[in-house]
Amino acid sequence: MEAAGRQQIETIESDVLCVGGGIAGLMAAISAREAGATVVVAEKGNALYSGRGRAGNDHFWCYIPEVHGSDMDSFLKECLKGPKLRIMQAGTGMKVMRTFLENSFEVVKLWDSWGIPMKHDGKWEFSGHSFPGDIFTHLKYKGHRQKRVLTNKALEKGARIVNRVMIFDLLRDEGGVRGALGVDTRQNRIFLFKAKSVILGTGVVERLYPSPVPGWMASTPGCLSLTGDGRAMTYRAGATLVGPESPKRHMGPRYFGRYGQATWVGVLRDPQGKPIGPYVTKPDRRYGDMTMEARSTILEDYLKSGRGPVYMDCRGISEEDYAYMMEAFVHEGLTAMINYLKDEHVDLRKHPVEFGTYHIYPEAKIWINEKAETSVKGLYAAGDESIVSIGPAATYGWIAGHSAATFARGMAAPDRISGAYVEEKGSMIQEMLSREQGPDWKETNIALQQIMQDYVGLVRTETLMSAGLSYVRRLKEKATSSMVARNRWELTRALETLNLLDLGELVFLAARERKETRALHNRPDYPLTDPVLDGKAIFVKQVDGKPVMEWKKVE
Numbered sequence: 001m002e003a004a005g006r007q008q009i010e011t012i013e014s015d016v017l018c019v020g021g022g023i024a025g026l027m028a029a030i031s032a033r034e035a036g037a038t039v040v041v042a043e044k045g046n047a048l049y050s051g052r053g054r055a056g057n058d059h060f061w062c063y064i065p066e067v068h069g070s071d072m073d074s075f076l077k078e079c080l081k082g083p084k085l086r087i088m089q090a091g092t093g094m095k096v097m098r099t100f101l102e103n104s105f106e107v108v109k110l111w112d113s114w115g116i117p118m119k120h121d122g123k124w125e126f127s128g129h130s131f132p133g134d135i136f137t138h139l140k141y142k143g144h145r146q147k148r149v150l151t152n153k154a155l156e157k158g159a160r161i162v163n164r165v166m167i168f169d170l171l172r173d174e175g176g177v178r179g180a181l182g183v184d185t186r187q188n189r190i191f192l193f194k195a196k197s198v199i200l201g202t203g204v205v206e207r208l209y210p211s212p213v214p215g216w217m218a219s220t221p222g223c224l225s226l227t228g229d230g231r232a233m234t235y236r237a238g239a240t241l242v243g244p245e246s247p248k249r250h251m252g253p254r255y256f257g258r259y260g261q262a263t264w265v266g267v268l269r270d271p272q273g274k275p276i277g278p279y280v281t282k283p284d285r286r287y288g289d290m291t292m293e294a295r296s297t298i299l300e301d302y303l304k305s306g307r308g309p310v311y312m313d314c315r316g317i318s319e320e321d322y323a324y325m326m327e328a329f330v331h332e333g334l335t336a337m338i339n340y341l342k343d344e345h346v347d348l349r350k351h352p353v354e355f356g357t358y359h360i361y362p363e364a365k366i367w368i369n370e371k372a373e374t375s376v377k378g379l380y381a382a383g384d385e386s387i388v389s390i391g392p393a394a395t396y397g398w399i400a401g402h403s404a405a406t407f408a409r410g411m412a413a414p415d416r417i418s419g420a421y422v423e424e425k426g427s428m429i430q431e432m433l434s435r436e437q438g439p440d441w442k443e444t445n446i447a448l449q450q451i452m453q454d455y456v457g458l459v460r461t462e463t464l465m466s467a468g469l470s471y472v473r474r475l476k477e478k479a480t481s482s483m484v485a486r487n488r489w490e491l492t493r494a495l496e497t498l499n500l501l502d503l504g505e506l507v508f509l510a511a512r513e514r515k516e517t518r519a520l521h522n523r524p525d526y527p528l529t530d531p532v533l534d535g536k537a538i539f540v541k542q543v544d545g546k547p548v549m550e551w552k553k554v555e
Contacts, residue, residue: 007426008189012162014040015408016401017180017195019167019230022051023390024201024383024397026150027107031401032199033157037408039401041161042182042193044225044492047151051203052226053390055333056144058263059128060118061137061391062104067124068135072101078135091242091365091537092387093555099370099399100392107395108139115149117142127286128262129293132279136286138262143390144331165191167229168495169425170198170237171417176377177237178414181425185492190426194417196408199372199400201383201393202230205361208500208507209457210449212358213257217445225496230385232499234366235506239376240541242554244364244503245510247520249296253337254309254356260332262288265325266314266348268299268355276302276310283317285324292355297520300357311352322349360457360520362507363388367539372400375541378411380404432494438482441493445500447475452504460511461525469508476501506547510538513549 016032018025021043032039043050061079068075076097112118118141119125126136154161164185171179177198182191205228206218218224235241252258265285268276275281276298277291289312292298302308317325325348329338341348366381368374374381382400383393439447455468479501485491516530517523533551540549 006430007183009192009422009426010189011192011194012040013194013413014038014160015196016040016404017042017193017198018159018201018401019180019198020044020051020201020203020383021047021151021161021163022201022203022383023053023146023150023393024385024400025051025199026147026154027394027397028199028201028380028382028401028404029154029159030150030157031398032405033154033159033401035402035405037405039159040193040195041154041159042165042167042180042191043161043163044166044185046163047154047161048147050147052223052384053143053393054147054223055335056146056331057333057390058140058143058260058328058331059138059390060108060141060143060394061129061389062108062139062395063101064105064108064124064139067126072098075135075137076101078130079137081131081134091367091539091554093369095370095555096368096387100387100395103399104391104395107391107398111141111146111149111394114153116146128288129290130287131290132284132287138391140328142331144333162191166492166495167193167233168499170233170379171414171421172237172376173414173416177379178417180233181422183429183488183491183495185488187488190422190429192417192422194414196411196413197378197380197404199380199382199404200230200234200366200385201381201397201400202226202228202385204228204384204388205231205364205500205503207445207496208362208449208504209360209452211257212356213255216257217442225492227496227500228364228503229496229499230381231364231366232502234374234379234381235502235540235542237376237379238542239374239379240367240539241506242365242367242539243510243537244362244506244540245514245521245538246363247360248363249360249520250358251292251296251299251355252358253312254354256337257358258334258337260329260334261292263325263328263332263334264288264312264314265317265321266312268292269311269313269352270302270307271309271311273313283314283321285321297357299355303356309354309356312355313352314348315350315352317349360452362503364503364506368396371403372396373403378407429491432483432485433491435482435484438484439479440484440486441490441497444475444479444483445493445497448472448497448500448504451475452507456508456511458520458522460521460523462512465508465512469505469512472501472504472508476505506540509547510540510549513538
């Protein structure tokens with residue numbers, strides 16, 4: 001071991017480095033190993049329990065020809081309908097979408113063969129996330145044990161998993177990305193990962209806006225540690241992000257911060273018992289209530305207008321469908337909800353449950369092509385980094401692993417990583433750990449959340465965003481020079497907060513650039529939705545230390 005700024009350095013070499021041990025990262029590791037590459041997975045927590053899929057999932061977006069027929073174009077058209085179009089608006093190319101769908105069934109069959117039950121009573125069953133009468137797009141499956149199965153499969157294939165290490169910066173030279181730096185979240189050491197290719201799978205951007213659960217830094221579905229680290233590192237490495245200004249909302253039991261809206265078999269009703277949407281009038285396990293997917297702020301609209309609250313009403317559900325829903329709760333990872341209902345003697349067959357609209361998180365993605373390649377050589381991305389949802393995470397993790405392994409075969413091992421750069425980063429970390437006074441990560445993060453909520457939240461105008469941008473930049477400067485970390489756990493949270501400050505700045509810049517109102521991007525100073533911008537997205541990358549934005553048509 002060497003030392004950098006009093007931090008011990010441990011060097012680990014591999015053909016492929018997977019950053020993040022979630023669904024995408026583990027699938028990438030398994031695929032890369034099957035392609036003959038040496039693979040390391042660097043996971044901030046523990047791969048058995050990490051990522052948004054850590055507790056399970058019960059819907060898998062996929063295309064199965066024996067169910068949907070041979071006309072994939074019709075299926076793709078359904079995928080781009082209504083609320084699902086936001087995936088494209090945020091900048092996912094059609095080639096990427098088609099490649100995902102074309103390969104999704106193979107991944108479904110793999111999972112089923114590995115021990116993740118993908119069938120219901122021996123058949124492929126589709127339900128949820130579809131409007132009545134339309135094509136079903138999501139396979140109902142039993143994903144409660146998916147992380148354990150995938151972790152064991154990656155180890156069985158020969159991948160090395162390094163838990164409790166946060167990757168905080170990518171290493172690159174003139175040829176592209178050549179590895180990464182990480183900090184041990186428990187011990188006093190830095191990891192220097194030398195790799196011929198790197199795959200990012202670090203998930204969504206939480207903690208940028210206030211949580212739906214008062215007093216908590218992040219909602220349970222997103223997890224405290226899902227902070228868009230891959231996007232921030234990608235930006236600093238000079239690769240392209242797309243759509244950082246596009247906001248997204250979700251819904252679920254009010255104050256619980258639990259996803260799984262398609263898992264509930266019920267009807268959204270107002271206090272008078274009237275359905276708030278036109279899609280269902282009684283519980284139907286095939287569809288659920290698509291009203292909240294058609295308009296993701298409708299529950300908040302009802303509450304603010306005084307017409308609420310809105311309740312998820314499962315009364316009238318059959319005993320068979322009730323058992324179906326409660327089993328699905330387990331596989332969706334809603335066990336805490338089940339325990340609460342039991343402890344409080346709440347029977348969903350008798351008692352409606354209030355639902356609410358959750359916080360904002362940005363739809364920003366790392367721009368990839370159909371091979372999962374980013375705009376910088378040797379760097380790949382998959383999962384919520386590129387297409388949100390567990391089906392694409394699994395499928396593009398598989399594709400990214402094969403692509404990265406193929407690339408690595410033609411590359412020499414990296415041997416020109418700057419020792420001075422590593423020393424600089426080690427000194428930065430040691431300085432943060434040695435400070436006795438200054439704001440900690442939580443104080444800094446709360447300040448950032450407040451700025452984001454007030455100045456680039458539900459209402460966005462030029463004057464508000466100009467003021468907010470100046471505040472974020474001042475906060476970023478202050479945090480960089482004075483933030484305190486009293487231990488390794490706080491160090492991890494502090495490094496995440498620095499990433500969030502980078503991403504927050506990009507939200508402001510891109511939101512100012514989008515001079516229109518579209519979906520949840522609400523600009524009273526530009527109230528029209530500009531048809532000239534249909535199908536276009538904002539692409540941003542760092543050039544000479546500064547952000548450069550460009551409008552491009554998404555093919």
